[in-house]
Amino acid sequence: MLAFILKRLGAGVVVLFAISCLTYFLLYFSSANIARNILGEFATPEQVALKSAELGLDQPLPVRYLEWLGGALTGSLGTSWFTGQSVASAIAGRLPVTLALIISAILLIAVVATLLGMAAAVRRGAVDRVVQTAAVVGDAIPGFVLAIMLVTLFAIQLGWFPATSSIAPGVAASAWIASLTLPVIALVINGVTSSAQQVRSAIIKQLEKDYVRTLRSRGISEREILFTHVLRSAAPAGLTVLSLQFIGMLGGVVIIEQIFALPGMGALAVQSTTLGDIPLVMGVVIYTVIIVIIVNLLVDLANGWLNPKVRVS
Known part of the structure; x- marks a missing residue:
């Protein structure tokens, strides 16, 4: 297990370094007149030059990246x-708000x-058709x-929830719940139907x-077979989908946060x-990549616990 964890962490460190390097270089190539943007359009050329020197923008790009990397490695x-x-x-x-939003939604x-996937897989018929139809509709909207x-109906018209976030340092938990309910x-x-479809298929x-038929022949109840054996064997597929949704939400919540002023x-x-x-963009990127690496590691560990063959591979 330790070798399994170290292997995943090593791969994560390589990915983190590669993304930081690529992001840093792309940012500088795509950004022009940074010092001018900071000082404003009425700054003199001398002031712009001094600001560029202060920020280290007059140094070669590899030198700037190595200086940033050295600082990042020291925290x-x-x-x-x-x-x-x-x-x-x-x-x-800012991070607690985003994590609270995404983790609540994922759970x-x-x-x-x-529950929907199990119902569709076991009962089939109308329940199965509803889940499959909802998966298509959910992906399309x-x-x-x-x-x-939601904000138009429940916040503006009915007034049940605040139209904009009231989350601030030191506010009560009730303000968090009221502000996060509609975004969650x-x-x-948007995400439950596609996940239910994957759980259903698994x-x-x-x-x-064959092992299910063997368990049935031994007289084990359908409930025990489903919840103890089948669900555990199907869980890795569901965990993989949820991890992908978690990662997708890290980028997708940008618009949601804008709508609800989170x-x-x-x-x-x-x-x-x-x-x-x-510097702030790089910080956001680094924190996001670290979260992705942690989520992937936790999913790998969970899959390894559910299926020991994963640890071997």
Whole structure:
């Protein structure tokens, strides 16, 4: 197991380094007149030159990347060029909101999709057709359309929830729940049907295997077969889909956060990219990649526990 974990962590470190290098170089090649953007259009050429030297923009690009990498390896991602706030503290204030939103949605998707997928696989008939139809419809409707519909109906017309987020430092848990309920529902509706379809297919595949017939011949109840044996064997497929949805949500919540005015990572990423605040953009990228690596590692460990053959491979 230790070798399994070290192998996955080693691969994650390589991916993290490659993405940081590629992102850093692409940002500088795609960003022009950074010092001018910071100082404004009325700054003199001398002021722009001094600002460029202050930021190290007059040095060769590889030297700048190595300096940034050296700071990142010691835990320092620098400071924002526009606000002067440290990148770590800027992200620390936004990351909990995004993680709370995504984790809540993924947990609900996992529960609801498992129940729907099991019902469709076991009962078939009308339930199966409804799940398959809903999977197509759910994939066809963008999440931001659902978000707009929800905020229009439940926030603006009915007034059951706030139209914009009230999340701020020190607010009560009730403010978090009220602000995250509609965004979570939008993400769940958009993702649960496709996950249920994958769970359904995996369970049907397991029900057709010989070990299920053997268990039935021994007089074991259908409930025990389904929940103890079949569900565990089908779980790796569901976990893989959920991990992909989690990773997709990290980028997809940008629009959701904008609609509900949530102070999350999505808004920070859009703002820093628009301004050309490269230290902040790099910080967002690094934190996002680290989260992806952790999620993939946890899914690999879960799959390895459910199926020992995964550890061998």
